[in-house]
Amino acid sequence: MKRPPFLVALPWILPWxxxxxxxxxxxxxxxxxxxFNDYSLLEPAAFVALDNYRELAGDxxxxxxxxxxxxYGLASSGLSVALSLLIAALLETRVRGASLVRAIVFIPVLVxxxxxxxxxxxxxxxxxxxxxxxxxxxxVDGPDWLGSTAWAMPSFIVMGLWVIGSSxxxxxxxxxxVPRTLYESASIDGVGRLGRxxxxxxxxxxxxxxxxxxxxxxxxxxxxxxxxxxTRGGPEETTxxxxxxxxxxxxxxxxxxxxxxxxxxxxxxxxxLTLIVLAVGRRFVYYRAA
Amino acid sequence: MGAxxxxxxxxxxxxFLYAVPLVWGFLVSLKTSAQAAAPGLxxxxxxxGEGELSLLSLAYWSRFFEQAAANYHDVWTSxxxxxxxxxxxxxxxxxxxxxxxxxxxxxxxxGFSRLAWRGRDAVFTLxxxxxxxxxxxxxxxxxLLFRELGWIGTxxxxxxPAWFSGASSVFMLRQFFLxxxxxxxxxxxxxxxxxVGVFVRVILPLSRPALAAVGLFQFVASWNDFLGPLVFLxxxxxxxxxxxxxxxxxxxxxxxxxxxxxxxxxxxxxxLLLFLLTRRLFVEGVATQGLKE
Numbered sequence: 400m401k402r403p404p405f406l407v408a409l410p411w412i413l414p415w416x417x418x419x420x421x422x423x424x425x426x427x428x429x430x431x432x433x434x435f436n437d438y439s440l441l442e443p444a445a446f447v448a449l450d451n452y453r454e455l456a457g458d459x460x461x462x463x464x465x466x467x468x469x470x471y472g473l474a475s476s477g478l479s480v481a482l483s484l485l486i487a488a489l490l491e492t493r494v495r496g497a498s499l500v501r502a503i504v505f506i507p508v509l510v511x512x513x514x515x516x517x518x519x520x521x522x523x524x525x526x527x528x529x530x531x532x533x534x535x536x537x538x539v540d541g542p543d544w545l546g547s548t549a550w551a552m553p554s555f556i557v558m559g560l561w562v563i564g565s566s567x568x569x570x571x572x573x574x575x576x577v578p579r580t581l582y583e584s585a586s587i588d589g590v591g592r593l594g595r596x597x598x599x600x601x602x603x604x605x606x607x608x609x610x611x612x613x614x615x616x617x618x619x620x621x622x623x624x625x626x627x628x629x630t631r632g633g634p635e636e637t638t639x640x641x642x643x644x645x646x647x648x649x650x651x652x653x654x655x656x657x658x659x660x661x662x663x664x665x666x667x668x669x670x671x672l673t674l675i676v677l678a679v680g681r682r683f684v685y686y687r688a689a
Numbered sequence: 690m691g692a693x694x695x696x697x698x699x700x701x702x703x704x705f706l707y708a709v710p711l712v713w714g715f716l717v718s719l720k721t722s723a724q725a726a727a728p729g730l731x732x733x734x735x736x737x738g739e740g741e742l743s744l745l746s747l748a749y750w751s752r753f754f755e756q757a758a759a760n761y762h763d764v765w766t767s768x769x770x771x772x773x774x775x776x777x778x779x780x781x782x783x784x785x786x787x788x789x790x791x792x793x794x795x796x797x798x799x800g801f802s803r804l805a806w807r808g809r810d811a812v813f814t815l816x817x818x819x820x821x822x823x824x825x826x827x828x829x830x831x832x833l834l835f836r837e838l839g840w841i842g843t844x845x846x847x848x849x850p851a852w853f854s855g856a857s858s859v860f861m862l863r864q865f866f867l868x869x870x871x872x873x874x875x876x877x878x879x880x881x882x883x884x885v886g887v888f889v890r891v892i893l894p895l896s897r898p899a900l901a902a903v904g905l906f907q908f909v910a911s912w913n914d915f916l917g918p919l920v921f922l923x924x925x926x927x928x929x930x931x932x933x934x935x936x937x938x939x940x941x942x943x944x945x946x947x948x949x950x951x952x953x954x955x956x957x958x959x960x961l962l963l964f965l966l967t968r969r970l971f972v973e974g975v976a977t978q979g980l981k982e
Contacts, residue, residue, distance in 0.1 A: 404804065404805055404806040404807065405806045405807060405808075407804060407806070407884070408800050408804040408806040408809070410800075411796055411797060411799050411800025411804060411884075412797050412800040412801065412812070414793040414794075414796060414797055414852070414853050414854045415793075415797040415816065415853065415854045415859060417853055418793075418850060418852075418853025418854055419815075419819065419853075421834075421853065422831065422834070422850045422853065423819060423822070423827065425834055426827060426830035426831045426833060426834040427827065427830050429830060429833045429834060429837075430829060430830035430833055433833060440836075486703060489696050489699055489700050489703070490700070492692075492693060492696040492697075494693055494696050494697040494700065495697065496697070496700065496701070496704070497700060499704065500700045500701075500703060500704035500707075502968060503704045503707050503708050504703065504704070504707050505964075506707075506711070506961065506964065507707065507710075507711075509909055509913070509957075509960045509961065509964055510711065510913075510957055510960075511912070511913035511915065511931055511934075511956060511957065511960070512913065512915045512931070513915055513931045513934045513935045513938075513953070513956070514714075514934065514953040514956050514957050515710070517714070517934065517938055517949055517950070517953045518710040518711060518713070518714040518950075518953065519710060520938075521713070521714065521717065521946060521950070522709075522710060522713065526728060527725075527726050527727055527728040527729075529709070529713055529730070531728070532728050532729055532730050533730060535728070536730065561707065561710065592692065614821070617821060617823060618823060621823040621824075621825035621826060623825050623916060624915050624916065628935060642825040645825075645828075645829055646828070646829070646920075649829040649832065650829075650832075650920060655829070655833070658829050659829060659830070659833075662826065662827075662829045662830060665826050666826055666827070669821075669822065669823065669826050672821075673818050673821045673822070674818075676821060677814065677817060677818060
């Protein structure tokens with residue numbers, strides 16, 4: 400009468416299995432197929448083999464958006480890892496008001512992308528924005544942040560640092576797990592505050608650093624809504640990102656085949672980064688949560 | 690205690706900087722359109738009576754609330770953006786997604802936490818891996834599928850996938866189910882309960898906090914989704930609040946910033962209220978999940 404365990408479990412995991420196949424595996428397979436086609440959505444697809452991929456290699460705009468995106472991704476995830484560790488360490492001092500600051504730092508995570516874009520557009524406005532108004536009080540003539548080829552991308556990096564509340568929380572959890580006795584014995588041995596941070600805290604939270612770093616890299620490489628809404632990729636394509644290029648090819652230029660090839664490259668890179676997270680973060684993710 | 694003072698000061702500065710973008714946006718939403726577009730650091734709106742009205746006068750505050758009410762009323766009744774309709778669309782999508790993810794993810798999480806089957810850990814690793822796939826990466830491929838299904842221009846792409854469980858919801862619920870003592874299931878099984886019985890009578894009632902957290906996360910994700918509606922919807926009557934706001938500010942072309950900020954404030958408000966009411970759930974949820982950006 401006893402049924403094999405797998406058959407007992409199957410009905411329970413069926414919703415996930417169906418969803419995984421229908422909404423992830425099938426679309427990705429379809430886009431692999433269309434990446435070998437010339438497909439405008441309006442006319443039937445025409446098989447072109449590797450033409451889309453060959454075109455990629457010689458497409459200056461492709462290289463441009465790739466460079467922009469890598470620059471943003473590396474700068475933004477590197478800074479966010481450091482800044483969120485700093486904030487989490489400060490919060491751990493439990494000074495008065497720390498829990499209020501923790502909430503304030505977390506709130507931007509909940510703010511929808513469009514509202515964030517609108518708020519920052521206004522802060523960055525060259526004429527009446529808050530930043531330039533504040534700078535002019537100091538006698539500094541602020542630049543046209545989003546309209547200048549030099550400042551536009553850094554402006555998005557700063558804006559990205561506004562949304563680091565989740566990594567702060569991950570660090571806080573990791574910091575709370577560092578055994579107090581380690582700090583005590585280090586103190587007894589005469590190790591100073593910085594030495595304790597360098598030799599006790601950092602090694603103990605290093606899995607969290609790696610996890611947050613790669614997660615934030617995966618997410619920052621998808622940057623879409625802020626430049627799409629705020630600069631349309633300009634000025635002179637300095638803020639044109641990879642995801643915007645996929646979107647524009649697929650839905651604006653009617654080049655779904657080319658967009659599919661672009662999307663496939665992006666999927667492969669994301670997959671590689673995900674494997675890194677799973678390999679190094681596994682221990683951390685599992686034991687952290689239980 | 691110089692170090693503690695240093696930490697306190699740094700945190701005060703950080704808190705101030707992180708609060709500025711939203712607080713300032715809210716303050717702009719209270720001003721007149723001329724003041725909103727004027728340079729300067731004026732925090733509160735200014736009103737002229739006979740000379741400038743003082744902050745201490747009753748007349749100032751009556752003008753203040755009149756102006757604020759007028760701005761928000763203008764947004765609500767705007768001829769170029771049907772705010773109440775967008776609100777209804779956003780709520781519809783969010784509520785259907787929350788229901789779907791709660792029902793399907795709890796079932797799946799039971800399968801990953803209470804049943805022993807061969808290959809379970811390998812499949813669960815796959816679930817974890819899909820948790821890290823960002824929406825932007827699969828949006829164009831998904832479009833191809835939804836087009837085949839005839840779902841483009843309907844709400845279905847925005848809520849139907851949630852009924853097939855979400856990786857992060859499954860993960861959070863599984864972690865929680867694992868903390869429920871096995872003895873409880875076993876007692877119920879001895880009393881003749883099937884797995885369905887254990888799930889409905891033992892696990893679900895004990896998991897209310899985890900279910901609430903998963904529901905909240907899904908609500909926020911659906912409410913805040915911009916790319917999904919942007920790609921899958923194509924009529925203005927179907928716009929969600931996010932699309933509505935994007936369209937509203939584009940049409941305004943930067944002119945009445947006070948109204949754009951009022952619209953934006955209204956869009957943030959429900960999520961912010963949910964957060965303030967359920968802060969612990971949110972914070973513990975993110976810590977368990979360890980991601981979500």
